[in-house]
Amino acid sequence: MWQYEKKLQYPVNIKNPDPKMAKIIISQLGGPDGELAASLRYLNQRFAMPYAEVKGLLTDIGTEELAHVEMISAILYQLTKNLSTEDIKASGFDTYFVDHTTGIYPVAASGTPFTATYFQSKGDIITDLHENMAAEQKARTTYDNILRLADDPDVRDPIRFLRQREIVHYQRFGEPYRTR
């Protein structure tokens, strides 16, 4: 079972709203290589995992990904605070706003709603671990692309933290191959 802790894994303090940036970053919530897909991937896969070390790894990384879902959501919340109608129209955020106002809803940057087709749970440990390593690299690339598009240091700082976690998770998922 799970217990919630009332804190973010890494701080998010964005002074200037930027709905255009929110429209891009939302892909790491509900997009093809986002944090929600990551969490569900690992927390589903762990039931088919025969090795205790990797059951632990999938549980612990799947749990950390939930904290990343919360961080991305906090970024989106702060980027879309106190918007004027002009801000919403000029930024292109209007296509999201019409369906969700400024509520948090998992979609890709394209507007496609989240779908379980973004991840696999194959019941085969070699397949699943390769899926996970690829997924971590794809998420890392997405964070690199966000960093190419984001100028605000308040946004870049937590995004760089999340990018770094993808690299650590990739490393950990590769290690079960060599320990047996």
Next chain:
Amino acid sequence: MDARRTLLRRIKQYDFSLKELNLYLDTHPTCQRALAMFAKYKKLREQAISEFNAKFGPLTPEQNTDLQRWDWIADPWPWERS
């Protein structure tokens, strides 16, 4: 394994009481009776968790106290029959 299961069942009962009181307190934050019951079960739970950790190992990564080995990963996991 039976002693483990019995103690774990007791922890689950405390957890459930605390969860119910938690939800109730969310909408009744000044209810003195519920606050007192929460404190009571929290204490009972803490004692049971300490006993479990000493006898059977950790239920969370933070409860891993063995300095020789990371017992957190040890089988069985909750979805496995034991």
